[in-house]
Amino acid sequence: MKNFFILTSISLLISLQLAAQNRTTNNIVGTNHFIHSKILGEQRQIQIYLPSGYTETEEKYPVLYVLDGQLFFNHAISLSNKFRQSKLAPEFIIVGINTGYPQRFVHFSDGKEKFIEFMKAELIPYLEGNFRTDDEKLLFGWEYAGSLGFHIMVNNRIAFDGYLLASPFPIWDQIDALDNISTINTMLYFTSIGPDEYSVYHGTDKLDSWLSGKKIDGLDWLYTELLNEEHHSTGFATLYHGLRNYFKYYPEFQ
Numbered sequence: 001m002k003n004f005f006i007l008t009s010i011s012l013l014i015s016l017q018l019a020a021q022n023r024t025t026n027n028i029v030g031t032n033h034f035i036h037s038k039i040l041g042e043q044r045q046i047q048i049y050l051p052s053g054y055t056e057t058e059e060k061y062p063v064l065y066v067l068d069g070q071l072f073f074n075h076a077i078s079l080s081n082k083f084r085q086s087k088l089a090p091e092f093i094i095v096g097i098n099t100g101y102p103q104r105f106v107h108f109s110d111g112k113e114k115f116i117e118f119m120k121a122e123l124i125p126y127l128e129g130n131f132r133t134d135d136e137k138l139l140f141g142w143e144y145a146g147s148l149g150f151h152i153m154v155n156n157r158i159a160f161d162g163y164l165l166a167s168p169f170p171i172w173d174q175i176d177a178l179d180n181i182s183t184i185n186t187m188l189y190f191t192s193i194g195p196d197e198y199s200v201y202h203g204t205d206k207l208d209s210w211l212s213g214k215k216i217d218g219l220d221w222l223y224t225e226l227l228n229e230e231h232h233s234t235g236f237a238t239l240y241h242g243l244r245n246y247f248k249y250y251p252e253f254q
Contacts, residue, residue, distance in 0.1 A: 029077060030094070035126055039118045045098045046123065047073050049080070050131070051091035062092040062136035063127060064243075065119075065160075067145035068104065068235075069096020075236055076140070079243060089247035092138075093131060097123070099145070108144035115148070116157050124158070138246065142166040142235035143200075146190070150174055153186060162187040164242030166235040171203040175210055185218035189242040191234055194225040 030049035037044050047069050051061055064080075066072050073096030083089035097119075099107055107115040127133055139160045141149040146168030153163050154177045168190055192204040208223040222245055226237050 029074060030096070033126075035122060037118050037122050039114055039122060044118070044123075047094075047096035047098065048127075048131070049073070049077050049094040049096075051080075051093065052084075053091070054093075054132070058132070060132045060134040062090065062138065062161075063133050064092050064094050064138045064140065065123075066094060066096045067108075067139070067141040067148065068099055070098045070100060072096070072140065072142070072235055072239060076239055079240055083243065083247070087251065089243060089250050093127070093133060095123075095127060105144060108141075108148045112148050112151060116152060120158050136161050138162040138164065138243075140164040140166075140235075140239055140242070141168070142238070143169055143231075147171050147174075150190075153184065153188065154178060154181070156184075160186060162242075162246045163189070164238055164246070165190040166238035166242075167192050167197060167200045167204075167231055169200045169203060172206060175203070175207050178210060178214075178216070181216060183217040183219075186220075187246055188219060188221040189224070189238070189245050190221075191224045191226050191238045191241070193229050193231065193234060194227055197231055197234075200231070 030047045033046050033048055035044045035046060053059075054061070064076060066076050073094065076094045076096070080089070080092060080094060084091055124137075137160055139149050139152065139158075139162070141147075141164075143166070146165035147170055149160075149163050149165050150168050150171045151174060152158050152160070154174055163186065165188070190204060190207065192200045195201050204223065211219075211221055211223075224241060226234055229237050
């Protein structure tokens with residue numbers, strides 16, 4: 001009986017130790033913030049990821065604004081960590097702007113002017129007022145969000161330092177506005193998968209031809225056909241290649 005009691009006690013102790021070693025915790029990436037937008041008349045959820053050393057320094061950081069954060073926020077964080085590890089880019093703050101279905105089609109098309117005003121007058125001031133941001137900011141958008149980004153650039157609604165636009169659609173009718181622009185101090189990286197992405201390619205090919213035929217002072221641009229991708233994957237590839245292109249001189253600065 002005594003031996004049985006000892007064995008039972010040992011088994012219980014081992015079980016408790018194993019349970020302690022194998023306990024689980026929530027995997028939390030970034031923080032959720034809720035902004036009451038008077039312009040949109042609704043509560044807007046955004047996700048914010050701060051660089052690993054943010055709390056240990058007084059450094060200011062560039063900001064990457066990611067439209068459709070519910071799709072691309074985590075991917076942007078993975079890229080940021082990899083670039084930091086490989087010294088390919090400085091650390092930067094990432095802001096995921098959640099725009100669920102079907103509201104995204106309203107915000108990025110017929111309602112785009114209100115959405116841009118929300119970003120300009122409420123979202124960006126919120127970031128710059130509550131976090132250590134420098135003057136450098138980038139915008140990423142896929143599909144209709146890419147079209148929104150192009151509209152912002154062409155109409156100079158917000159001065160982003162770089163636009164990463166994946167399969168931007170529709171942009172065909174917006175391109176002619178470039179005829180009246182002689183200077184844009186920014187970087188533009190845009191993509192499609194080529195002729196197989198017909199509706200998108202209709203616009204990106206026209207934009208590529210237009211930019212190839214006329215120089216706009218201050219505009220650093222690159223168009224890439226992502227031939228091994230498909231429409232729903234261009235956003236992930238564009239984020240990677242767009243950030244690499246934007247920070248292409250970073251190692252030399254270091």
